[in-house]
Structures are given as structure tokens and as C-alpha cells.
Amino acid sequence: MAMQLPKNHKKRENNFQIDGFLDETLREGAERCLFAVDEDKKYELIKKLVDSGIRDIIIGSGPKDPSLIFKCLSAKHDFGKLPEDVNFAFILLLNSWEPLYETFKSFPKEFLNDLTISFGMVEYQQEHQLFERVVEKFRKIGVTKFRASLLNNFSNGVDEDKYAQITHHINRCVNEGFDTVRINDSLGTIYPEAMEVLSANLVYDYPNLNFCLHAYNDRGLGLQNALISIYNGFNMIEGAVAGYGNRSGLPAIETLVRIFSEKNITIKNTNLDLEKLKEAAIRTDEIFMTVPNIYRPESGLVVNKENLGVLNIPDYLGVERKTDYFLNKVGLHLGTVQKALKSGGFSESLINNSDFIKEVREKVEEKMMLIAAEKQSKFEGIVSEIYEFYSTGVLGAKDIQEIAEQCALEKRTLEQKVFQYSER
Template identity: 25%
Template sequence: MARKKIEIMDTTLRDGEQTSGVSFSASEKLTIAKLLLEELKVDRIEIASARVSEGEFQAVKNVTNWASQAGYIDQVEVLTFVDKGVSIDWMIEAGAKVQNLLTKGSLNHLTHQLKKTPNQHFKEIEESINLAKEKAIKTNVYLEDWSNGMRNSKDYVFEFLAFLSTQPIKRIMLPDTLGVLTPAESFAFVSEIKSKYPHLHFDFHAHNDYDLGVSNALEALKAGADGLHLTINGMGERAGNAPMASTIAVINDFLPAVEVGVNEKVLYTVSKLVENFSGVMIPANKPIIGANVFTQTAGIHADGDNKKNLYFSDLLPERFGRTRKYALGKASGKANIQKNLQELGLQLNDEDLKKVTQRIIELGDKKQVVTKEDLPYIISDVLDRTYEEKVKVESYVLTHSKGLKPSTTVSITINGKNYEENASGDGQFDAFMNAIRTIFKNINFVLPNLIDYAVRIPPGSHSDALCETIITWKSPDKEFKTRGLDSDQTVSAIKATEKMLNIIIN
């Protein structure tokens, strides 16, 4: 059986730009338009509302100039109004060829906003459509608030559709303007319309106010809808529109009788570009495109993936140009860490792997995020213990108050004996070192001089996760370095110092 080809119209540059605080520049609109049509391969794009501003006019002109040369001009659409041809004149000047005419899809909107009768409204719509036809402009028609129209004034909606069925238009577009439909209603309403007008083309336009945008789009397609309106990252007014990435994945995986031409492989790339241009961040748990959605955190999942991909589904990251990751944290098991080590080309024996796992769990208990790039530093820190641990920093209190010198109280054990000292200094670590020097001076032990102190964040890590402190020490007979690793810079320096103390005692 032949699959039904569904048109995907992207309205990121029109409806998506109505996201609070978002305004794309002319060059950004052109870049996104090119990506949507050339790379993502959506069927159509809606790029602006007519008559908005001079800047919008120039942005539309830039897109239509490119689209005309590249052969996409009939796939570029502009929202217009029933305004005696003012929108059409604007479109012609801007170089656009397809209007999406905004009309009233509910009697409530018609009566209280336009204060007109259905016949008056239909007559003005007919004039707009004929004027567009005279000027070689193709027309699609939006039935604004159609969902409430079907709920509360169905006779009006079908009277409107009967009128539109006689008009020279290409598509009728059914928006759930306020995002109020349930999936059952979406199916029922579209089914009722398609059964009466099987040969007309109907687009379904979902909003996401109840987080039902994807479900409603799915049900509309099952009911026979011929096209969908989607936005990148689900951008749009209020809670936004049905999101492109999730909807396309759902169609491809759960509607075998339906075919869409969207290129899944570039969904993530386009989503990240729109994120950067719009300034609206993608939530980490956003399906398909979120930072965490292809990341396994629990060690048992990584173990299952090692044993016949037990935690894989059809939603494979490679479909969307992404890769599976295995998070490192307090829920990590050895399997998670082994997966990350494999990617880095590293191997550890069971004993060392156990030590590294324990260190990562400790960091996770502090709510620190550990990345794959942190692993070499953690391994170095954990396994860099070729000495017997004779010195242990048991506890310390670091204080820093405005107008007072930082001070430290330190408790350490040397060869099983405990020592405690308090000191102040120019900074917290300086105060710590002064206390340590006093303790070792009292046992007639001279510490090496600190000659260099460097702090760095492992590449790819986060500033709130790990930092590595490397301290260079110089004693009369040698110069050496020690490293400390922790989420806190001062603590990492203290750990590097503890290593130094063990090296000289041993």
C-alpha cells in the first residue's frame, strides 16, 4: 500500500518568532530559511506576518530574493489579513508569492472581535482571494480559533468550509489557536471534516499549552490531515507550537502509512542554531534535541547495553546526528565508566577501576557533574599514590571575613599521631600552609618551598565540577610536582599539598 505524503510547514520564522522576547534579524531569518528548505527539507516555510515593520519587510525581501533564485519561492509563505488588499500589496513589494490568509474559524471570534455576520466575513474573504488571484498570489486560508469553533459553533465552521470549497485556494489550515484540544477531539474533528471534504487539503496547526501538541498532531494525521505546521524547538506564543523534532520522530516510528520528507539527520543541528539565534535555551530533557536525552546515567543501563543493547530503542541517537553518552556521577557503575574509558581508548584493571568508580561516586554525592573529559584527570589523581599514606589531613576549617585576615584550623595525622594548629595568612590556602609549616616545624621537619601554583579546568568539563591544582615544590635536593582534584579550588590545592607531605615523609 502506498504511503500518504504529508506536507510539513515550518512556522518558526512567523509563529515561532512570537515567542516572548524573540526577534530574528534579517540575516538570521535568511540563514534559518535556507537551512529549513535546503538541509532539513521541510515542504514549506512561513516566514513573517505582512505589514509588521520595515525590518520585517526587508527580512522577507532577503528570503524571497534567495528563494526565487534557488527555486523555492512557491514554498515561502506569509501570513496576511482581510484588509482590502493592503497585505497583498505588501507581499508583492516584498517578492512573496503565497499568502496564508487569517480568517475567523469560530463564531465567537467573528461576533466579538470583528462584529460581523458570517456572510459579511465570507464576502470580504472572497474579495481578498480574488484580488490575490488577479495578482498571481496563491492563497491558503487559516481558520483562527477553529478548535473552539468546532466545540462551540460547529454549524458556522461547516458553513465556512462549504464557502471555502468553492474558492480558488490550495489549503485550508485548522489551528488549535489556544492549544485547548485533547487528542480525542483532534481525531474526531479532523475526521468529521475530512469525511465531508475528502478532496480538500487540510493542514493541522497545534499549540502546546497542555503539552499535547505532538499527541494532537499524531491524531490529526490518523484522522486524515494532509499537512502539519511545526516549529523548531517548539517555539511559539505561550507554551509554543508542536515541536518539529519530536513530531517527526513520532511520525516516522508510529505512523507507517504516512511519509514525510524531513531529514532527521540535521534536526539537532538546526535546533542548536535556532537556540543560539533566539536565545531560548533547549531544556536538557527535551526529547530528541535535549542535552540529556541520549545519556544513560544508571550503571545498570550501561551494563545492559554491554549485554546485547538491552536499553536501546528505535529512538537511536545516530538518526539525529547525535551519539549515546554514559553519564558519570553517583549512580555510575563500572559499566558506565568502562563505556567512557573505551571512547577515550583507556583501559584499567579491576582494582584501579574500582578506585576510580568510588572517586566518581564521591564527586556525585557532592552533586558534581563529571564528564568523559574529566576521566584522565580523575585516574591520574586516584592512581598517583605510589607512596604509603603516612600523613592524612583529617579536618580543617577555612574562614574568610571582610576586614579580617583569612585563618585556618587544621588537624592532621602524621605516623598515627594527631596534630592541630591554627594560623592566618593572605588567603585561605596561605593560612592553611602556615598552619602546616608550624606543625612540621614543631617536629623538626622542614617543608619544601612552593614555587609554582597552577589551576585548570579539564577541557570539556564544567567550572562547577572539577578543577585540578598543580603545585611545584622545591627542596634543597629536588624539584617535584603534585596534583589535587576537587570541585573546590582550595580543597584541590589542599589535596595536592597532602600528596607532597606524604612524598617527603616517605
């Protein structure tokens, strides 16, 4: 049965405050990157994110990520190199928790008390109460801050049955004393109208919980769904600089910050610097070896460049903004040439001389086409290198198998040598 909005539900679309902003740049960026990323570069990025004002950073979920968290907590507690109000979280998947638990057991109590463990795959082995048992284990070693990330397939929308599945696991989290639950649109398939109904009902049924949406962009709706969630009562939001995230990515933090400033949406105890976020986004491209999206909103390399001349609609509408003008063949109207000459102080007689204006335009177009031919050749070479870059050196299951076969062969060879030596 289709769900409805709660009775007397009211949306909020501007002039309100939310309680938190979760950053996924490190975790999702590292998961998406085809190649291994150096830990020191990750730490460099963390410092940039912190400098931009971000205060709740999800580091990762991999077997080596606890060492990076340890480095961050050490920088914060032992050396004062990171602000006291920065929170670090680790996504713990319940199908691979044991070795990670052993690693975290070695952390100082002070670090464990400051670390947030966010559980994923809460439904995994629920018949054996695995989630509840693992929470208790982490509590016993000193962890006090927890979240849960509920995985969902919203390909068929949200009906009463789906809602019941979600609330079943939320109730398990509530029974464990959790105050924050992340709702994952794990495949990026939920539509805004379904997201509105889901978020409104969850907030109505659980007024004392903190909710946020993990919104993937597979349908191009991640940003919209994230906004819909807070419009309808979720009091936390999450994203990543440059929209980094698995598959098509997450909502871009720099875009959210721009929207927040225009709609007067604030974040409790958090002030994000848009310019520094843009710098972090560009550095993220470099660290995760991603070809920059030059037209990405806010942080794209040429997103603030606009066509010079008479066809520039924002200029025609009188919009004030930071703009770096460029000229291409599309914009090479006679009026564009006249406008350029006028701003350069040319005489009215030349500006109004149609033959002169046509001659200038032809000369400019000749230069333009020479540059374009050279650029086309270089571009083809760059594209070829990009395809080669991303299609080679990418490891997979086959590489694990080949390395395992080599290890097994070396082991058998060693055992044979030991046996032969013992026979002498």
C-alpha cells in the same frame, strides 16, 4: 449534541503518505521572541531549514515580513540560491491587511504568482464579506495560491454547533476556490478524542480538500493531536523545529520525523534530514535568544547522554542507540565501578576486591562533590542572569505610549516654532 465518527470510518496509523509538511519556525519563533530579531539571521535560519529538506515555509505575519519574503523569492528566482520547489507563505490577518496589501502590490508578478497567502481571521467582518473582497484584491494583483487558517476555541470540545461554525467558514473558502484549510487549535485546548471526531468528519464531508491542524501544546497534547489528525485523514501536518511556537509551542518537527521513520509515514516529494533538523533546532535557540531545553526530544543538548553503569535500563534491555555516558552520584553503585574497571582492562583480582572497589568509589564521589559545589555556584549565577535577561528590555504598550507622547511633544514644538517664525 456530541458528534460521532462517520459510519465505516477507518483510521490509519502507519504505512501511509501525506501530501505536505508546513514549517512555522520563522513565524511562530519570531512572534514568541521577546526581542527584535535581525532579518539576516532569519534568512540564515531559512537556508538551514531548506537544507534540512523543508519545502513549505511560513515566513510570518508582521509588517516587515514581506521584505524577508521578497529576499527569499529574489534568492530563488533571480539568483538561484534557493531550490525551485521551495514554497513561501505569509499569514495575512484580516484585521490588518491594508498596508500589507500595498506592500505586496509592489512585488514583481513572478513573485506574486509564487507566493502563498494564508488568510487568518476569516470570520472578521464577515457581514461585509471582507474575506471575499480581500481575496479578490489579491487575485487581481497576481496571487494565485491561497490557504485559510480557521481560528477556534476548543475549550468546550467539539459539538454539532461548533462543527457547523467551522464548516460555515470552510464553505466560504470552498466558494473562493481554496483547496487547503488549516484548522487552528488556537488555545491548545482540544483533546485527542475530540480531534479524532473532528478530523474524521471534516475529511468525510470534504474529501477534495487538503486539511492540516495547527496544534498548540498548551495541554502538552500538540504532538499527539497532530498525529491524531493525520491518522484520521488530514493529509498535511505542520510544526516547527525545537517545537517553537506561541505560549507552549507547536509539535517539534524533528520529533515528528523520528516518529514518521518508525511508522513508515512519508511526505510526498519531501525527504527530511533528521541530523540537519537538529542543527537547525539548536541554531533556532540562538537566533531567537532562547535558553536551550537540554532535555528536549531529539534536539536537546544532552538528550543523548545517559547514566553510566548498572542502572541504565535501555542497556539492560539491549537497546542499540547513540549514547554518550556520564556518571553522577545516583549511578555510583559498586557494580558500576566494577563494570568500568572491567572495560578498562583491570585485573580480576582488583575488580573482585571489595575493599578496593569501595575505596575507588569514595574517591570518585569526593571528586564528584567538589565539581558539584563549583557547578552549583556557577549555575546560580547563570539563573540570575537568565531571569534578568528575560525581565528587562521587553517593550509593551506603555513604550508605544511614551514614544508617542515624545513624538507629539516634538511635533507641537516644531509647530510653535513655525508659527513664531510666520508671525515675524
